[in-house]
Amino acid sequence: DGGITQSPKYLFRKEGQNVTLSCEQNLNHDAMYWYRQDPGQGLRLIYYSQIVNDFQKGDIAEGYSVSREKKESFPLTVTSAQKNPTAFYLCASRRGLSRASGANVLTFGAGSRLTVL
Amino acid sequence: QQQVKQSPQSLIVQKGGISIINCAYENTAFDYFPWYQQFPGKGPALLIAIRPDVSEKKEGRFTISFNKSAKQFSLHIMDSQPGDSATYFCAASEAGRRALTFGSGTRLQVQP
Numbered sequence: 001d002g003g004i005t006q007s008p009k010y011l012f013r014k015e016g017q018n019v020t021l022s023c024e025q026n027l028n029h030d031a032m033y034w035y036r037q038d039p040g041q042g043l044r045l046i047y048y049s050q051i052v053n054d055f056q057k058g059d060i061a062e063g064y065s066v067s068r069e070k071k072e073s074f075p076l077t078v079t080s081a082q083k084n085p086t087a088f089y090l091c092a093s094r095r096g097l098s099r100a101s102g103a104n105v106l107t108f109g110a111g112s113r114l115t116v117l
Numbered sequence: 118q119q120q121v122k123q124s125p126q127s128l129i130v131q132k133g134g135i136s137i138i139n140c141a142y143e144n145t146a147f148d149y150f151p152w153y154q155q156f157p158g159k160g161p162a163l164l165i166a167i168r169p170d171v172s173e174k175k176e177g178r179f180t181i182s183f184n185k186s187a188k189q190f191s192l193h194i195m196d197s198q199p200g201d202s203a204t205y206f207c208a209a210s211e212a213g214r215r216a217l218t219f220g221s222g223t224r225l226q227v228q229p
Contacts, residue, residue: 004160033216040126042206042221043161058216090160104149104210106217108160 003027004109006091011114013078013085021076021112023091030095032074033106036060037088046089049074078114086116120144121209123220130227136194138223140207143188147209151217152181152192155204164205165192197227 004025013019025032031050035043045058049068063082068074074093078085092106123140130136142150151166167174167181167190174181180193194201204224208217 035219040221042123043219045216045218048216092160104151104166105163106151106153106161108162110160111158 004091004093004107006109006112008112011112013114013116015116016080018077018079019114021089023074023109024072025093026072027093027107029093031093033092034066034076035090035092037090043090085114088113120218121207121220123207123223125223127224130197132197132199132227132229134197136197136225138192138205139189140220141189142209146211149210150183150190151208153206153208161206199227199229201225202227
């Protein structure tokens with residue numbers, strides 16, 4: 001089955017530690033995204049990548065880093081510089097950026113819940 | 118800067134009733150308006166979407182109404198069922214631009 005796999009599903013971090021969330025897709029989608037979800041705030045864009053070896057900051061990139069070395073993979077590192085990292089993190093992908101039917105549809109993974117102890 | 122404002126934050130509807138969720142946007146360059154449904158512990162999934170060249174789109178019990186002049190769009194769920202209980206997000210994007218901008222979400226509870 002095609003889809004997006006995020007791991008781990010639950011992660012606990014001590015203050016001062018960096019953690020990396022994995023996101024893998026087998027949909028052959030060009031664009032990939034990381035969103036952060038907090039209660040009552042919807043989904044906020046952290047980083048996105050439209051092609052391999054290229055990525056751009058979203059609205060709340062401070063304290064996060066990403067890489068896109070392969071089309072299928074877009075890992076997110078939550079660094080110690082992120083002051084309030086406890087949240088639900090969602091990875092998504094999209095086939096392309098054209099107006100063609102279906103190209104705009106975001107496919108999401110099941111999410112990773114990060115808790116800082 | 119909140120470009121897509123969603124209301125209400127939560128909604129309780131009786132089984133068989135109509136659920137209505139509203140969104141308003143500011144960016145007139147937006148040209149794609151989807152609604153996503155999210156169940157607890159899961160990622161959101163596309164429910165229905167509309168482009169501004171039509172005023173209404175219906176898929177089963179779900180209808181999007183779009184008012185371009187007012188820069189508003191809404192989701193109507195007819196004959197609401199307990200299985201519709203979820204969080205609903207409206208969103209918007211510009212053609213070829215970076216990503217969807219999401220509303221803050223509405224938690225819908227349909228009581229049996």
